Amino acid sequence: xxxxxxxxxxxxxxxxxxxxxxxxxxxxxxxxxxxxxxxxxxxxxxxxxxxxxxxxxxxxxxxxxxxxxxxxxxxxxxxxxxxxxxxxxxxxxxxxxxxxxxxxxxxxxxxxxxxxxxxxxxxxxxxxxxxxxxxxxxxxxxxxxxxxxxxxxxxxxxxxxxxxxxxxxxxxxxxxxxxxxxxxxxxxxxxxxxxxxxxxxxxxxxxxxxxxxxxxxxxxxxxxxxxxxxxxxxxxxxxxxxxxxxxxxxxxxxxxxxxxxxxxxxxxxxxxxxxxxxxxxxxxxxxxxxxxxxxxxxxxxxxxxxxxxxxxxxxxxxxxxxxxxxxxxxxxxxxxxxxxxxxxxxxxxxxxxxxxxxxxxxxxxxxxxxxxxxxxxxxxxxxxxxxxxxxxxxxxxxxxxxxxxxxxxxxxxxxxxx
Amino acid sequence: xxxxxxxxxxxxxxxxxxxxxxxxxxxxxxxxxxxxxxxxxxxxxxxxxxxxxxxxxxxxxxxxxxxxxxxxxxxxxxxxxxxxxxxxxxxxxxxxxxxxxxxxxxxxxxxxxxxxxxxxxxxxxxxxxxxxxxxxxxxxxxxxxxxxxxxxxxxxxxxxxxxxxxxxxxxxxxxxxxxxxxxxxxxxxxxxxxxxxxxxxxxxxxxxxxxxxxxxxxxxxxxxxxxxxxxxxxxxxxxxxxxxxxxxxxxxxxxxxxxxxxxxxxxxxxxxxxxxxxxxxxxxxxxxxxxxxxxxxxxxxxxxxxxxxxxxxxxxxxxxxxxxxxxxxxxxxxxxxxxxxxxxxxxxxxx
Numbered sequence: 001x002x003x004x005x006x007x008x009x010x011x012x013x014x015x016x017x018x019x020x021x022x023x024x025x026x027x028x029x030x031x032x033x034x035x036x037x038x039x040x041x042x043x044x045x046x047x048x049x050x051x052x053x054x055x056x057x058x059x060x061x062x063x064x065x066x067x068x069x070x071x072x073x074x075x076x077x078x079x080x081x082x083x084x085x086x087x088x089x090x091x092x093x094x095x096x097x098x099x100x101x102x103x104x105x106x107x108x109x110x111x112x113x114x115x116x117x118x119x120x121x122x123x124x125x126x127x128x129x130x131x132x133x134x135x136x137x138x139x140x141x142x143x144x145x146x147x148x149x150x151x152x153x154x155x156x157x158x159x160x161x162x163x164x165x166x167x168x169x170x171x172x173x174x175x176x177x178x179x180x181x182x183x184x185x186x187x188x189x190x191x192x193x194x195x196x197x198x199x200x201x202x203x204x205x206x207x208x209x210x211x212x213x214x215x216x217x218x219x220x221x222x223x224x225x226x227x228x229x230x231x232x233x234x235x236x237x238x239x240x241x242x243x244x245x246x247x248x249x250x251x252x253x254x255x256x257x258x259x260x261x262x263x264x265x266x267x268x269x270x271x272x273x274x275x276x277x278x279x280x281x282x283x284x285x286x287x288x289x290x291x292x293x294x295x296x297x298x299x300x301x302x303x304x305x306x307x308x309x310x311x312x313x314x315x316x317x318x319x320x321x322x323x324x325x326x327x328x329x330x331x332x333x334x335x336x337x338x339x340x341x342x343x344x345x346x347x348x349x350x351x352x353x354x355x356x357x358x359x360x361x362x363x364x365x366x367x368x369x370x371x372x373x374x375x376x377x378x379x380x381x382x383x384x385x386x387x388x389x390x391x392x393x394x395x396x397x398x399x400x401x402x403x404x405x406x407x408x409x410x411x412x413x414x415x416x417x418x
Numbered sequence: 419x420x421x422x423x424x425x426x427x428x429x430x431x432x433x434x435x436x437x438x439x440x441x442x443x444x445x446x447x448x449x450x451x452x453x454x455x456x457x458x459x460x461x462x463x464x465x466x467x468x469x470x471x472x473x474x475x476x477x478x479x480x481x482x483x484x485x486x487x488x489x490x491x492x493x494x495x496x497x498x499x500x501x502x503x504x505x506x507x508x509x510x511x512x513x514x515x516x517x518x519x520x521x522x523x524x525x526x527x528x529x530x531x532x533x534x535x536x537x538x539x540x541x542x543x544x545x546x547x548x549x550x551x552x553x554x555x556x557x558x559x560x561x562x563x564x565x566x567x568x569x570x571x572x573x574x575x576x577x578x579x580x581x582x583x584x585x586x587x588x589x590x591x592x593x594x595x596x597x598x599x600x601x602x603x604x605x606x607x608x609x610x611x612x613x614x615x616x617x618x619x620x621x622x623x624x625x626x627x628x629x630x631x632x633x634x635x636x637x638x639x640x641x642x643x644x645x646x647x648x649x650x651x652x653x654x655x656x657x658x659x660x661x662x663x664x665x666x667x668x669x670x671x672x673x674x675x676x677x678x679x680x681x682x683x684x685x686x687x688x689x690x691x692x693x694x695x696x697x698x699x700x701x702x703x704x705x706x707x708x709x710x711x712x713x714x715x716x717x718x719x720x721x722x723x724x725x726x727x728x729x730x731x732x733x734x735x736x737x738x739x740x741x742x743x744x745x746x747x748x749x750x751x752x753x754x755x756x757x758x759x760x761x762x763x764x765x766x767x768x769x
Contacts, residue, residue: 040712040725049725088712090728093663093670094470099709101463101590117669120574124664141573187669190563190572 030079030351034059034338035086036112036133037099037122042091043216043242044115044136047327051136052086054323054331057313059084062339069336070312071305071373076343080351089114093121100125109345109359110338113137113149116187123149130357132341132364134334136327138272139191142387148360150382152333152372152389154411156188157197159271159293160238162393162409166291167236167267168204169407179206180229182222182249182268183239185213192240200414209234217244221252230256230264237268243282246274250287260289267291275326276396276403277301284401291406294377295396296329298403306332306373329375337380337389340367377408388413436609453598457591465590467706469662472597473655474698478682479608479691480651485680486688487612488644489624490539491548495652495679497555498535500671502528502653503660504562504569507577510661512568517580517661525653531558532649539641543627555676559668574667577660597658604651609691611647620644624689681736687746696747704731 035055038048059082062068066075076082085103089096096118100111111126111133113119119137126133126148135142138151153159164179171177179201183189190213198208209232212225226249229237241249250259250268257263269291277298279287301307310332314322341363345354348362370380380389388411395407427433437443457465481495506524509515515523535554539547562569569575579588580596587593611617619640622630631637660666678701686697708731712724739746 041727041729045725086713087709088724088727089709091669092672093667094659095705095709097663098463098466098470098706101461101466105461105463117667120665120667120669121663124576139573187572187574187667193566193571 029081031081031083031107032342032351032354033083033085033103033106033108034110034335034342035084036103036108036110037089037096037114037118038086038112039091039114039118040088042115043244044091046325047136047330048114050323050325050327051331051334052084053318054310054313054328055086055335056084057317058332058335058339060317061313068339068343069371069373070309071371074343076339077346077351080346082339089118091115091117093117096121097125104129104131104356109354109356110134110341110363111149112334112338116141116191119149120187130355130360132356132360134337136330136334137188138388139188141191147385147387148364150337150364150387150389152330152337152376152380153272153294153296154377154388154390154393155415156192156240156271157194157415158388158411158413159393160192160197160240160269161200161412161414162293162395163238163269163271163291164201164204164206164236165409165412166395166407167269168206171235176205176207177235178209178233179236179238180209180232180234181211181239182225182229182237183211183213184216184241184245186216188273189213189216189240192238194415196414200412206236214239214241214245214249216242218248221255222249223252223256226253226256226258229266230258234266237266239268239270240273241270242273243275243278246270246279246290247282247287250279250283250290254286269293272296276398278326280398280401280403283398287398288400290398291395292397292403293393293395294390295394295403296326296375299324299326299328304374306375309373310375333372333375333380336370336372337364337367340370434613436606450602453602454595457594462590465594467702469590469594469597470659471699471702472594472601473658473662474679474682474702475601475695476604476658477652477655478679478686478694478698479604480648480655481679481683482688482691482694483608483611483620483651484644484648486683486690486694487617487624488620488641488648489627490536490641490644490648491544491680492551492554492645492648493548493673493676493680494535494551494554494558495648496671496673496675497558498528498532498649498652499656499659499675500558500562500668501531501649501656503656503671504575504666505653506657507575507660507666508568510580511575511577511666518582521580521654521657524657525650528653528656529646529650532645532652533642536642536645536649539645540638552673552676555673559671559673562668570666572668574665574669577664577666579664580661593662597662600654600658604654605691605695608651608694612691616640616643621689678732681732683746684736684744685739685746687748690746690748692751693746693748696751700747701732701735704735 038052040048062076063082066078068074085108087099089099100122111131113133113135116137116139133149135149135151138155142149201208212228214222214225253259258266260267272294274292276292276295279290297304297307310328341359344366345359345363349358365383367382377390377394378392392408392410394405396403397406485491502524505527506520509520509523538550563571579586587596619635622635623640627637682697682701685700687693705728708728712727716724
């Protein structure tokens, strides 16, 4: 009897699992999904959690008010409800694949990329299905066709090119400045090692010295790498790092007397994942001189309309549980892009007939000068072959423990040679 | 070996047969028919899950031969999968070789890598061998990243879809069939390997290597054979995985996957072909269940509640199995079968 009971329970568990796995039938109400795959487990967990929170808040805002942002006049269709649909892919490509299939089967018309490994796994599949996606990763792999993934800050190589432009503009000595890569030892960090990047640096008058790698999250201070840079006489070190990588690196730089305000003068610049606002808040004056291109503004910069909007959303939808992570801004941007793509597509194709291809062609490709309240460096513009969104890159530097904007440079499109 | 009431074996061949009765044959055939009919009634998503499950089963079969039967614990299995996958990817993408030639080459390359990294097993065992295989995982991935001109380095490598003649296996259904054919063949082969002289030698080494050596089993030869065979399986799985994504990237072979493959073996039951299947299916299903439960939990409890849920649940399941059912799901399955073997009489009357 006991065994039969156990067998019954096991059968019930299998049936429940199967019921979960079976595709959901047609939607009863007019509902559109935004969100997509998230990496809530792994190195991007904190970033992804903040992005997800922002997407949820933005969707609540649009559902309640039908507005798209306080500074915009357009309205979202009144009879359509937005819903956030997401799954945790753990930054594992095979898992992202089954999640993608699930969300697509449930009627999702827009996709999302949560990191470089997921981008590499889903990029071609998204194109096969003609589905547009927003992306938290911005590697050069997006710039070679097919292109249906859209970023909201420049790809890493363009960001670094803008730092090189800025540094060169401020270079006073007669000799050529020496540049080297000091970058994370993973797909994201190594994605800058393309011939076009090196060629651009040499073209604008740099002497390229070489490359040093630091683990994405260093387990020991990168003393050897920094000493190598010093011995080679490097003036500018460029790399792609997240804050858990750049902070210990800069601490070690200071200990070794390396930095713009240190005995050995060297500037260290990274693109957006190493946001200057986060860096400044954590490092204070110890991080002075650190440069970030395409960084988001600090979350307390309430004079910026987009940041004020982020703050208001949090006041309303998560009182007492505010998300202070800067990637909340990224989540708002992603939600804005996805919702705008859906809205534009519905202007051409009725809701009932909407397909992922419609949203890509009549939605994403038609986004022109989307105002983001200055969260992104410039308003966002997409099109066929134009996936970077911004046209200019803001450069921030940590000065006296604060993130200060020191310049804005045009996107060079060095990879696409646009 | 338990037999259904009234069934007797009269010779060695019957004893060693994989299927002992018409009913078992019938069940196996029905299962295969059901498996190959799946695309008729399952969605793309379930086919994707089943395809990755099939690939995992092939990989775990390899690990089972190496660890479950021969007792050589390896936590570098994902690394060997990477060798097979990348070899196949390079041959297809760079040299234009057909998939059908590239796949066996990938398997062979993984097997040779297995032989190389299996050499320490001749001198060390247990914890020390585990450390050596972990090193293998990291050395392989590091090498792939460094050989940028060949492998694409951290950026990865685009791989063409496999094709049979003019038929390109680009649809999920086509690829599902391909993987299932390999899974069935891998299972049959694994079952047969264990019944060979080598299989019996593996078991002897696992149970007591000194005794095995005294009996004339060449540890040197059989340990390396186990590494070779286990890694050939890994190579096939890696090749199938990479061609499924049409992209080769080291991110597809993380260290944690090597740990989870061992976890699958623990959950399924080491030293059993059926256990390898059970383990791979169980942990993959758990993975999917956790993925679906995550958003619900997040909405009900807190946004962070879903974070790392898969890692926690996997770890927990492995601990539970180690404590309460160290022989794995395979043992449970044997108990269920034993119950039905005596059905409809749960107790035999002894006069």
